[in-house]
Amino acid sequence: MNQPGRPERSSLGWLILIAAVLGGSAAAFAYTAGWLAPGRLTPDRMIAALTPPSGPPLGHRRNHAKGICFTGMFEANGNGVELSRAKVLVQGRYPVLGRFNLGTADPNAVDATVRVRGMGLQISAADGEEWRMAMINPPVFAVSTPEAFHDLLVAAGKKDPEAMKAFTRANPEFASFAAWSKAAPWTGSYAEEPYNSLNSFVFTNAKGDERAVRWSLVPTAEPTSIAQAELEKRGPDFLEREITARVQSAPQRWTMITTLADPGDPTADPSRAWPENRRKVQVGTLVVQRIEPERDGPCRDINFDPTVLPQGIRVSDDPFPAARSSVYRKSYDLRAAEASDYPRGEVAKP
Amino acid sequence: MSSVPHRFAPVQRLLHWLMALCIITMLFIGVGMVSTVTPEYLPLILIHKTLGVALLVLVLVRLALRLHLGAPPLPADLPPAIKLGARLSHLLLYGLMIVMPLLGLGMLWAAAYPVVLYGGIEIPALLPQSDRVHTLLWNTHVYLGLAFFALVLLHLAAALFHALVRRDGVFATISPLPQRERMKPTE
Numbered sequence: 001m002n003q004p005g006r007p008e009r010s011s012l013g014w015l016i017l018i019a020a021v022l023g024g025s026a027a028a029f030a031y032t033a034g035w036l037a038p039g040r041l042t043p044d045r046m047i048a049a050l051t052p053p054s055g056p057p058l059g060h061r062r063n064h065a066k067g068i069c070f071t072g073m074f075e076a077n078g079n080g081v082e083l084s085r086a087k088v089l090v091q092g093r094y095p096v097l098g099r100f101n102l103g104t105a106d107p108n109a110v111d112a113t114v115r116v117r118g119m120g121l122q123i124s125a126a127d128g129e130e131w132r133m134a135m136i137n138p139p140v141f142a143v144s145t146p147e148a149f150h151d152l153l154v155a156a157g158k159k160d161p162e163a164m165k166a167f168t169r170a171n172p173e174f175a176s177f178a179a180w181s182k183a184a185p186w187t188g189s190y191a192e193e194p195y196n197s198l199n200s201f202v203f204t205n206a207k208g209d210e211r212a213v214r215w216s217l218v219p220t221a222e223p224t225s226i227a228q229a230e231l232e233k234r235g236p237d238f239l240e241r242e243i244t245a246r247v248q249s250a251p252q253r254w255t256m257i258t259t260l261a262d263p264g265d266p267t268a269d270p271s272r273a274w275p276e277n278r279r280k281v282q283v284g285t286l287v288v289q290r291i292e293p294e295r296d297g298p299c300r301d302i303n304f305d306p307t308v309l310p311q312g313i314r315v316s317d318d319p320f321p322a323a324r325s326s327v328y329r330k331s332y333d334l335r336a337a338e339a340s341d342y343p344r345g346e347v348a349k350p
Numbered sequence: 351m352s353s354v355p356h357r358f359a360p361v362q363r364l365l366h367w368l369m370a371l372c373i374i375t376m377l378f379i380g381v382g383m384v385s386t387v388t389p390e391y392l393p394l395i396l397i398h399k400t401l402g403v404a405l406l407v408l409v410l411v412r413l414a415l416r417l418h419l420g421a422p423p424l425p426a427d428l429p430p431a432i433k434l435g436a437r438l439s440h441l442l443l444y445g446l447m448i449v450m451p452l453l454g455l456g457m458l459w460a461a462a463y464p465v466v467l468y469g470g471i472e473i474p475a476l477l478p479q480s481d482r483v484h485t486l487l488w489n490t491h492v493y494l495g496l497a498f499f500a501l502v503l504l505h506l507a508a509a510l511f512h513a514l515v516r517r518d519g520v521f522a523t524i525s526p527l528p529q530r531e532r533m534k535p536t537e
Binding site: 044 | 388481
């Protein structure tokens, strides 16, 4: 009850206090949401940096926008059990869903113009537990940190040639990737490329032993080097036509090789390769059995988020998987909302 | 009149303050995690999912207790418009507590993400992947989340108003502190 005779000014004081509590709470909320910190690297800013001048690829992934789906099997040989208790490393055959892709934000890019080729992959255990990954063909990543990757995108998007020079001065680790990009041979097929995790993950076996690991899918197909100029003559989509025909004639295989870090190896920096003599364990074979166009294919609506990991595998101190997960999620939210801009080929008829 | 409770039961008060703490944490984590690309993104999203499912269980317990035990009456001298506002805001709070975790789960299912909680607990998907459903649920989750925070602020303001300005005993009904010696009515 209101106590009669209580001075009015005391009420005013309380009201001011209440207003201050509300204002402070709202400000803390706005700060947490990043609304007061325009300098924070958010998934939105990363996606803005990925967006080409011609505009976002509506309905498509914001990076690695051009791709084609595949399905097949992962045949685990059981050697991986020593390293991780992940069910899909126990000897056996596990269904996979994947996507060959190009490292570009343009879904209509000319195949011969894109240096980086990639593979998204999802391996499912019998109980449905999933292991998703997204790998690329260079042996090292371009930069050491997500912030540097953002700076790279911004610098590469500028017309001023000084921008890239300033970037390479500030991020000398970029030299390894640039050397690969300049000198590595081009091939005429997705089937002749290796696909590397680059990021380090921690494998935990049944005894609880932990090891930092990177992995690669190494093609069994013999790579044939072809000049980029020669590839340009094959048409804008030759990679998709080639892999479709090749898989139709025979399943294509990759050996999955895990590399174990020694203590002190740079697990947090995917721009730095580990020494060649590190122990390697072959854990199985990826068999690609069927190719399907992305438009109606099963990979289209999957986010190959590299932090979707089975029990027995977890992220390491490498900062990239978390950043990729955050940005991929945003990309997925955007393209799902834009699905009408990328309609399926088969329209259901009444 | 002895059957009408003058305070919420201890278990109701405990649930109220426990859930208040968790919900405020959820709202802050929610806006924080979607605006970061740092390694904290992963533990934040894991906490958000785990706490969200825990809150869904807790709100069902709380709703059952509320229906079974009831609530103390509002002061008789409270203006009818304020009483109506109090009832509506509590209905909205209960509605959001129930709907927000369901929207969160649904948007993950509709995006074909496995829902794995702390400790490796996996929640099976009850919805198939669907761009349209994902977009609808995701948008609703985001905008209702912001509305939830606004409602929490309004609730906080009303609580402080009752406790500090009106001093009408409403705050004491839910206060986490043991009740002080009650003043004997003098009338």
